[in-house]
Amino acid sequence: MSTEWFGQWFNSPYYHILYQHRDEKEAQHFIDTLQAALLFQPGDRVMDLACGKGRHSIYLHSKGMEVWGLDLSEQNIAYAQRFASEGLHFVQHDMREVYQKETFQCIFNLFTSFGYFDDEADNLAAIKAMYQSLKPGGCALIDFLNPHVVINRLVPEEVKLLDGIEFHIQRSFENGFIRKRIWLEDQGTQHQFEERVRAISYEDFLHYFEQAGFTLSQVWGDYQLNAFQKESSERMIFLIKKSEQAPSR
Structure with a gap:
């Protein structure tokens, strides 16, 4: 993988x-x-x-x-x-x-x-x-x-509660990429992920x-x-x- x-x-x-x-x-x-x-x-x-x-x-x-x-x-x-x-x-x-x-x-x-x-x-x-x-x-x-629209309307920080899990999300535009960082804790374990989409x-x-x-x-x-x-x-x-x-x- x-x-x-x-x-x-x-x-x-x-x-x-x-x-x-x-x-x-x-x-x-x-x-x-x-x-x-x-x-x-x-x-x-x-x-x-x-x-x-x-x-x-x-x-x-x-x-x-x-x-x-x-x-x-x-x-x-x-x-x-x-x-x-x-x-x-x-x-x-x-x-x-x-x-x-x-x-x-x-x-x-x-x-x-x-x-x-x-x-x-x-x-x-x-x-x-x-x-x-x-x-x-x-x-x-x-x-x-x-x-063009996504970058102009970017919400820098957000918290979403879904299925009992708090997703802490930060968004930014860096080096040509629209970037989303995601932090969460589930059953005592912390996880961190990211999404990066090139602003094509x-x-x-x-x-x-x-x-x-x-x-x-x-x-x-x-x-x-x-x-x-x-x-x-x-x-x-x-x-x-x-x-x-x-x-x-």
């Missing part, structure tokens, strides 16, 4: 306690909204990249898609595999590496499951791996925070897409798919496409 911070935090049970508000209902609503706007159909082979415990994968499969949920966390995949069935697969995998070349019609990377790497070159490697995994004519959807700008993403070979099709600014506004949108939701005559990269 990775010794990078995300390999530790995402494998922790406390991660899921802190983010328990990200439930199946939320996931289903966003997938329904996307299906109304995108050209993915029952029978399509799709990838849920950084799938967590599989809430999006499970719902996509229920709508008729053949789904591969990929995640770095061993514990997440072990949990998700309880729901595996014909046409619904869960695999432990690092997004910087190609899983299967030219196999998928669509790739979903949802809820800021990107930008974790210390080396910026790894972000481009992940985008290139998506490109290589898509069939010609396929698309990828990357849902990322809007760093809109322009940075466009550069990644160009280098990988993608064409930008659409950018939305929220989960209702309103148009992206740099000064006010909470999200940057990119729809990118691989051409029908895509060259090898």
Whole structure:
């Protein structure tokens, strides 16, 4: 298992306690909204990249898609595999590496499951791996925070009480990363974790897409798919496409 911070935090049970508000209902609503706007159909082979415990994968499969949920966390995949069935697969995998070349019609990377790497070159490697995994004519959807808005609205300190555990949270913007430090005590044992997400700008993403070979099709600014506004949108939701005559990269 990775010794990078995300390999530790995402494998922790406390991660899921802190983010328990990200439930199946939320996931289903966003997938329904996307299906109304995108050209993915029952029978399509799709990838849920950084799938967590599989809430999006499970719902996509229920709508008729053949789904591969990929995640770095061993514990997440072990949990998700309880729901595996014909046409619904869960695999432990690092997004910087190609899983299967030219196999998928669509790739979903949802809820800021990107930008974790210390080396910026790894972000481009992940985008290139998506490109290589898509069939010609396929698309990828990357849902990322809007760093301009997040940094301007950063709450420096917060305490949350969840399931009897006090989460003490500090947030900062340091060296190009939006950083969250998390302290908690559970059954007499103290734990400390962190999250670091690179503040990847809109322009940075466009550069990644160009280098990988993608064409930008659409950018939305929220989960209702309103148009992206740099000064006010909470999200940057990119729809990118691989051409029908895509060259090898």
